Amino acid sequence: MIAGGQSLIPLLKLRLASPSLLVDINRIPGLNRIEESEDFLRIGALTRMTEIEKSALIKEHYPSIHDASEVIGDPLVRNLGTVGGNIAHGDPNNDMPSVMLALGGELVAVGPAGERAIKARDFFLDTITVALNHDEILTEVRVPRWRPGSGGCYLKLEQKVADFATAGAAVQVRLAKGGTCEEIGIGLTAVGPTAIKARKAEDWMRGKLASDSAAVQELGRLAAEESDPSMDLRGSPVYKKRVVALLVSRAFGRACERAGGAT
């Protein structure tokens, strides 16, 4: 199945995939909306990254999604690449999966048996393997609607534009009055077989003061412990874990600033 094709066509050209039949879903109407409902921000699976990048609503209230939309591929890739494809492809190097994990998002699948929403944390099963059945397509990506005191950030270290991340970190927080971290979600890019939800780090930070710099440093260290990077041209596992620690601490700080809290 082809949507934006910005991952699939390169795979076809390298003969890493050779399907006997390719179904183009680009002309299915209604799958490119960005809208808020009572409970969710809902983004149609065929929404191009460029549309997300330009959305004032997303920039204001869902900044981690905006951050990711600016660093995926390059401008030409983003003109065609879709949010659904970035997630359904199941590539741990893609940026949106970790953002969905941090935001506690849901992926809406439609098939002959009807529609179901799959939690992001249950969606990424293995490298290039997601929880969609073979007769299902991803139609919508949704995240809990913005609430006051919430903020997010996505940071990515890349060697050059359009390269995959050396590592990436998405952090979403909600701060209580007084600056206590009430809710937190952390997702990690390119440091494991799938995007990783850093649960231990999340548990550590919940209930602590966002301004506690020792706690934030420990937050980064715990998240790095939960990552499982491999050796490649972008660096060694030891190096990548240090990058994860740094990105998580920094993204946390930026998320808290955006949430309106002092750090």
Added chain:
Amino acid sequence: MRPRVTGRVPISVTVNGVKKEAEVDPRLLLVHFIREDLGLTGTHVGCDTSNCSSCAVLMDGRAVKACTVLAVQADGREILTVEGLSREGELHPIQEAFLAKHGLQCGFCTPGMLMSAYALLKENRHPTEEEIRKGISGNICRCTGYVQIIESVQQAARSKKW
């Protein structure tokens, strides 16, 4: 038995303002349709791995890599190639600026650079240097170091000839 599509598919694509009807293999890439079927060889194949954007064209007003789109996906759409920039033998202000500012050396990446610059300036007539850098960040040039390309885009933005 899995269904198998082997036949050619009719497509209708408006290229540089002219409607083109053709029958193409479903597997044909847009860049090959443009170069080989239409003979418009200004659009270059640089890397063929979706990295360099020498093959950049506008599809429905947005810059895309013609090597990463199937020709059948362009059915019913409008394509602008580098050949479509000049009008009645007059270079487009962006082309003039690249000439004046030496925004090229070997010239291989230039068609793609021109198309990305065009797409950028069409949406943002007064970009900052940062916005220009971002706008052409998908296009690789192995000769110039980009400085004169950026100056070319800045000069094109100042041109009154648009």
